[in-house]
Amino acid sequence: MTMPSAAPRLPGAGSTSPTAAGTGVAAPFLLAPYDRRTWQGYGFLWLALLLAPFALAYALFTVSFMAGVAVTVVGLFVAGGVLLGARGWGSMYRRMAVRWLGVEIAEPAARAPRRGFWRRLGSMLGDSTAWRSLLYMVVTFPLAIAGFVVSTTFLAVAAGFMTHWFWSRWLPLQQASDGTWHRGASFGTDWFVDTPARHLLLVAGGIVLLYLWPQVQRLFLGLFRLLATGLLSPTRASLRVAYAERARAVTVEDADERLRRIERDLHDGTQAHLVAVAMQIGEARELLRDDADGVDTAELAAVLETAHSSTKDTLAELRELARGIRPPALDAGLAVALETLAARAALPVRVHAVGLDGADLPPSVTAISYFAVAELVANATKHARATGVDVVAGVEPVADAATGAALTALVLRVHDDGVGGAAVRAPDASGRGSGLAGLTDRLSGVDGTLRVVSPAGGPTVITVTIPLPAPGGARR
Structure with a gap:
């Protein structure tokens, strides 16, 4: 027999995957700036920023278009189609979250088409998966901007601080209040980073920012995970409905298979034996009819014995068949x-x-x-x-x-x-x-x-x- 532990259970909305493939598990603090998952998360922020304006525009267009054509029925069908397009956006963002953020998000149930004009229209305009995808597209717009700007600022400033000693030689000269000239970054009016000690101090500050960068970035990625899990995963109610429909289909299929098996067993086994018994009884009747005066009792007894034995075998098969349907025990x-x-x-x-x-x-x-x-x-x-x-x-x-x-x-x-x-x-x-x-x-x-x-x-x-x-x- 073969099987990994599997059971038809109601899955959760989503969870963080503890695999190294995603960013769901934090890297050790000292290795965080160099860990692949940190840079993978930074790549997600880039991608989220690039998609955010288009996603927001689609969401705003969907809502405004629906409001504009609400007075017409045909227009509502078009608006419903546009709304259902948000399912595609949600599917894309869901794959991004699974691939880049290391979360496990169940796929929402497929939309079942409804019969009837008004029921079909209502199912299109009331599709909760599409509306929740639209909400995700709206609320992640400012988060994508803030996450990218803050993360990039920490990384860029850290890199600039650690390499200032090299590129500061090409900065223009600046005059301090005492008339002296300096070349380097200035903090205030008279503090310039142009001595070895100050260069080392700036490098130390850059290292601190470099190690703070993954931790700050994780805060924004965590918000993205929460939003993806909360808005892009199926609701518990929809999971229960899909689960109930699947269980009902399995029950119907199982009952149909049982009926087919019973019919096959009756046709191939019991029916064949009953036909044989009928033929044997018919043979005994012919013997009695043809030899009414001098019946060969030995031959007749043999035929009846065979019919009796076949009848007992048939009864045994029927008992076994009934036991398979519902054991008397x-x-x-x-x-x-x-x-x-x-x-x-x-x-x-x-x-x-x-x-x-x-x-x-x-x-x-x-x-x-x-x-x-x-x-x-x-x-x-x-x-x-x-x-x-x-x-x-x-x-x-x-x-x-x-x-x-x-x-x-x-x-x-x-x-x-x-x-x-x-x-x-x-x-x-x-x-x-x-x-x-x-x-x-x-x-x-x-x-x-x-x-x-x-x-x-x-x-x-x-x-x-x-x-x-x-x-x-x-x-x-």
């Missing part, structure tokens, strides 16, 4: 169902159920938990080359991945001593992926998550967490 509770599953497994499975006897589990949670464990045990048997599996099931307090609130969840841990190296494999071009990827999708239908720890060489521990509704409340 689930009526006795999840703990009993898991014990039954362990008894029928192809390798030793030890079940440790903690506190499940008194737990009031919804039928949907019980069923999907059973099938999740069944698939994980089957994977351990087929792919992990394990010699044994431990299943630990219990109700535990956990923290909600989206809000951090405390809630109660059914937690299933499947531990095998196989070869490890598990990873979720996304579907390829042919639509084939790992069974665990499909299990992850099915768990999303009940807000479940799946986490895998599987180092090379094993062991593998797969944890399934399914939130439970509060007592007396409905599942969120």
Whole structure:
């Protein structure tokens, strides 16, 4: 079985990436002026300054154009198209933030076209992603100017101070109040940097400014990160809607696949056996009809025996098919169902159920938990080359991945001593992926998550967490 830890969870709006590729992690103070990330941040300020006037002009044009054509319906459609163009600006700024600022920002959900004239117009003019992108373009205009000017001033003055001893020889002579002539930078009317001691003092000041420059620049880059994370990432409400739509689609696909499998099993197995039984009974009837006076009892008994055996095989297949739809053991509770599953497994499975006897589990949670464990045990048997599996099931307090609130969840841990190296494999071009990827999708239908720890060489521990509704409340 293959899979890196993956779970269908509600992602956050964005976070700082602690990778060296971005500027999200501060360089050591003594190395900061020479660190690639510092200069990468300075390059971002340059790029932000170059784009800021065009972005501001687009934002102001969009708002003014929308106000000007508000009296016409057709004009509003054009204005809506211009507004949706802000999504492109937002996407560009989002990529800049990821590439240059080292933040992780989730892509907003794609805009779903609405049916109907007014609904389509309303969805265009009310697109929150476009409006938030416009707001980012407006508020970052003064920030881009201030950040670039302050950062460049610190860097330029630092460089000028440290190299003054060299280029000051080409400065024009200046006369002090006492009539003496000096060549060098002047501070006030009579203090000139034209002696070795004063040159060294200026160099020291330049070094101080050089080391302050990355720290000051980080303040502006931090503001850019906050604005990008707050305005260019999807809202939590839109993430929940996209998550719910995905979970609903997965549930529908899973139900359709189950129906197809049942139809295939009935057609290829049970139906074929019933046809054989019908033919055998027909053969017995023909024997009775043709030899009414002298029936060959031995031949007739053989035909009926074959029909009886086929009937029992058909009943066994029907029981197995019904067990695959919903195992009867689930009526006795999840703990009993898991014990039954362990008894029928192809390798030793030890079940440790903690506190499940008194737990009031919804039928949907019980069923999907059973099938999740069944698939994980089957994977351990087929792919992990394990010699044994431990299943630990219990109700535990956990923290909600989206809000951090405390809630109660059914937690299933499947531990095998196989070869490890598990990873979720996304579907390829042919639509084939790992069974665990499909299990992850099915768990999303009940807000479940799946986490895998599987180092090379094993062991593998797969944890399934399914939130439970509060007592007396409905599942969120």
